[in-house]
Amino acid sequence: MFAPADQAQADETAQSLTIEEGKKLYSVGCASCHGTGGQGTSDGPSLVGVGAAAVDFQVGTGRMPAATSQGPQVPAKKNIYSQAEIDQLAAFIASLGAGPSVPTEEQYGPEGADIAKGGELFRTNCAQCHNFTGKGGALTHGKYAPELEGVSPKHIYEAMQTGPQNMPSFPDTTLSEKNKKDIIAYLDAVNGSKTESPGGLELGGLGPVSEGLFGWIFGLGGLIAVAVWVAARTAKAKKS
Structure with a gap:
């Protein structure tokens, strides 16, 4: 058993190693667009302060690294990194500046969620772009709000936290943790495999x-x- 001080030292060492591994991955796969220190370039925005949640969402959904030739919006695709590598990248980016952290299952899981409240919040804040049940929809200039069916609850939560691409961010001052949990529960309810359309x-x-x-x-x-x-x-x- 570790003494508390020894455990803290071990945790700090492990975190430092995780950050170092993330820096190596970043240098190979991200620095050419986002700069060697995440400061951004003409080809990619600064990543200082975006937080681990933004990395977990963008890389976990395959949006990053982006293709060299693409349309007006970066689409989701199969990711090329393992979850362990994504965690390392996220740790490195988080070390550059404070930002939203990756949510826990307790934050986005269904326990204690209010589906009816989630539906109300979704219709008020999200339906104008994503449709009333999250089926997605067209935006201007060839862009679109993606379909939300089949998207993991963690990634939906992170999207609300970080506001990827055309989407506004919804910090806890706008939509609380409980609000986000309720919205995710609503989407799961209306898009579940056993759900039939009432119409x-x-x-x-x-x-x-x-x-x-x-x-x-x-x-x-x-x-x-x-x-x-x-x-x-x-x-x-x-x-x-």
């Missing part, structure tokens, strides 16, 4: 009222078109 056909997942109105408008429009066509045929037949 039958999804039609964007707008729900039974909106989807019913959609069907009513187009159904009525179809009936009017048929009525006009029949009337025109009848009038033509009488003239002949």
